[in-house]
Amino acid sequence: MSILVAPSILSADFANLGRDVVRLEEAGADWIHIDVMDGHFVPNLTFGPPVISAIRPHTTRPFDVHLMIENPEREIIAYRDAGADIITVHVEACHHLERTLTQIRQLGAKAGVALNPGTHESSIEYVVDVIDLVLIMTVNPGFGGQSFLSHVVRKIENVQKWLERMGRTDVRIEVDGGITGETAKTCIAAGASVLVAGSAIFRAPSFLEGITDLRGF
Ligand code: DX5
Ligand code: ZN
Numbered sequence: 001m002s003i004l005v006a007p008s009i010l011s012a013d014f015a016n017l018g019r020d021v022v023r024l025e026e027a028g029a030d031w032i033h034i035d036v037m038d039g040h041f042v043p044n045l046t047f048g049p050p051v052i053s054a055i056r057p058h059t060t061r062p063f064d065v066h067l068m069i070e071n072p073e074r075e076i077i078a079y080r081d082a083g084a085d086i087i088t089v090h091v092e093a094c095h096h097l098e099r100t101l102t103q104i105r106q107l108g109a110k111a112g113v114a115l116n117p118g119t120h121e122s123s124i125e126y127v128v129d130v131i132d133l134v135l136i137m138t139v140n141p142g143f144g145g146q147s148f149l150s151h152v153v154r155k156i157e158n159v160q161k162w163l164e165r166m167g168r169t170d171v172r173i174e175v176d177g178g179i180t181g182e183t184a185k186t187c188i189a190a191g192a193s194v195l196v197a198g199s200a201i202f203r204a205p206s207f208l209e210g211i212t213d214l215r216g217f
Pocket of ligand 2: 035
């Protein structure tokens, strides 16, 4: 499976989000990763549908919307209308996970399910038929710039093997948090095919260098 790079605009200049997504697309970003935080599920607050709608006309790249919010089922239509192509919800935030994932797909978006570092992969066992993506958090969500938790690599391997057993090799594994050129290699070897990165791209000398370094070529 091809390796996709999804820069997280959590590390962008919030006063110039439109400009930054244009530059990310020019530098070869595959998806634009949008971290939505509600100040409840995670101890930080970012942006919601109006900001996503505002940046939507600036790029044709898919919007990969990572909802770190409580009760995401209430907001899914709003995020889809704002321009989300992939909508990912956290297992820990959903009372009716299967229903929420099905709802995302019925709206014509791809459905992603996210696991915090402390959540066991068995929690997604019964939603295998309604997912397009598994997002494995490699830091505790809430902030950019944290260090990669290496014990999560085993979870990536386990999810990869499970997807194979279930005949769902079309489902991508995405990793998010502390991804650098080095940790990306480890995650790819374990089965990840979508790399989310904030700091590694925004702190690189240029977006192109940051993205190239992650891809490994
Ligand atoms: C963490 C977010 C990540 C974060 C990654 O809560 O979900 O997407 O922005 O940032 P870095 O790459 O800086 O760890
Ligand atoms: Zn994220």
